[in-house]
Amino acid sequence: MNKVRIGIVGLGNMGSGHAQYLIEGQVKGAELTAVSDINPKRLKLAKEQWGDRVLTFESPEALFRSGAVDGILLCTPHYDHPRQAIDAFSCGLHVLVEKPAGVYTQQVREMNEAAAASGKVYGIMYNQRSNPLYVKLRELISSGELGEIRRTNWIITNWYRSQAYYNSGGWRATWGGEGGGVLINQDPHQLDLWQWTTGLMPKRIRAFCSFGKHRDIEVENDVTAYAEYENGATGVFVTSTYEAPGTNRFEISGDRGKIVIEDDKMTFWRLRELESEFNRTNTNAWGQPEIWKCEIPVASGGAQHKEITQNWTDAIMGGTPLLAPGEDGIKGLTLSNAMLLSTWTDNWVSLPIDEDVFYDKLQEQILFSANGKR
Template sequence: MDEVRIGIIGLGNMGSMTANYLLKNEVAGARLTAACDIDPARLSWAKEHLGQSVRLFNSADALLEADCVDAVYIATPHYDHPPIAIRAFARGLHVLTEKPAGVYTKQVREMNEAAAASGKVFGMMYNQRSLPIYQKLRELVQAGELGNIRRTNWIITNWYRPQSYYDSGTWRATWAGEGGGVLINQDPHQLDLWQWTVDMMPKRMRAFCHFGKYRDIEVEDDVTAYVEYENGATGLFVTTTGEAPGTNRYEVTGDRGKIVIENGTMTFWRLTVPEPEFNRTFTGGFGQPECWKCEIPVRQPAKDGHIVIFQNFVDAVRSGTPLLAPGEEGIKGLSLSNAMHLSTWMDDWVEFPIDEDLYYEKLQEKIAGSRMKAGATARTLDVNGTFNS
């Protein structure tokens, strides 16, 4: 395929940004041919800015049925990602969807099954996987430089959001509108990177979510989660939108040292002798392995991460290039956030894989009691995971 015809579904912030860089030919081999939005105001914007060569539609189904695209980029509200993707696969289209993969894993699993059955390329806009600093960490872990992983700690509290942010949209910070708070809106990238960089998912989790702790919202805005891995390692994930100043510090510790990512730099505290070997051979009363502080050089990104992921997706469609962020892997980070909610709601440990039916049941209860803001339209999920007005 010489050229991939792209359709954008959803012209909010992400959709309009993507349309702009596609029109500027910043993604080789891609051409924007269609776009849609249910909001007349966004269609008016599109008519003014996207030009005559881009066909406009007022619904996803209308675009999918028009036979004018080879692939779609989905940038709609979270709940809508899986059902639209499933319909796109049924039409024989390739799909790139925004994060998160969805709101609950039961729905996302159905999307993954549809993708596999279609044989089409399925990508996820995990643009932070394109950042060299996280790629380098994954490379060092896979090369065995840290030895056996013992601990992962991520403090990501620099997601500060004032009340005015939540008041800016009727759908924001509601179970019916977003399906969660900081975990589903701000943290999907970190939750993905947390498991991707070490290539491990937990075996069980105990989490403590606080709902509306700092803001007048109904979803979580402060979370602390503790995990245990199959190899005996443990981990901690701490996040909030209510602290200032915030911190973004990720530590991965193994029996050969520790890597810390903070403030855009990577530091490797490297042991000259693995800790188990030192412990086995040392005979003194006090002591510890010699440790070198190594500043790991990391190249700066050459392009915006969104463009990198989009280019990778188009290359996969055109020539089979391996995906940096396969869509099927979106369920992993979502499993982590679903487990954090479920552990809090049940006040207990959650085992992996999580009980998807139980999570769906509890989420439905939250949606049914969701506090919708003035002017909002209440929406409920039907058994197929799509919305009824």
């Protein structure tokens, strides 16, 4: 294989963006050879832009069975990802899926199983995993530099969306169209990074979601969640889409100090010795550990979407390990499902969640929505 022939399913904002850098040859070893979309206007525009260079198909199924591609990049609505990925795997194709992996973990688990059975390369577009800030954070934590994690706190409220945004598409902010709100649409990257950088998944979650707060929508747009971990650590995740100005601050406290990421900078308040060791030996009633404030240098770069696509291409061509394996998509989705389920049941939710209960609760929301209820 000299090049990986890539097909894109869905030519909305994300699909068109991926298509552009592929057409421009910015991914070594990859070539955009086909696209599909159910909207005839988008296919017409693709033909006008790219002519005979790229084949167009009116359905994903036709594209999968065309023999024109080796791998598929799925940029379709959330609910469609698992079904289309499973179909693509059955046709012997590699798959790279846009985030989120799906709407509920039950369907994503089926997608993961199909991927494993196919033996094909399966990735997810977690482009923030290429962000040098979070790469460095993960390195510092995994190396033990921060010590055992004790607390995490992420405030991510700079997802401002006006009512005009929600009014721009009938599928937006609906249970039947998107399957959720800020957790499924805006926050998949943060929910992924929360567990990817720390290496921790909670043992249980208690969350409080508000639906249509300050906006005329039916899904969650304000969330405060509290997580507990097996090692005794705790975490808080706060997000919304109506605050202006918003905040994006990720704080991780460990036995060796505290790391804060904010305004695209990383600061490490590092203790000279482990807090646990200081506490064991200290005899001064008012003593405190010595603290060094360190501005952590972070490399420039991080090609975001292109880097994930390049990595996926390299994995197909030569077996390069994936930065964002598709199987990881279920982890962040588990967190968002747990937060919604906790709110719907007004109770703690243990992980792994009861997938059948979540599915039934989601169907209730879709039914209420169809009947004009909130």
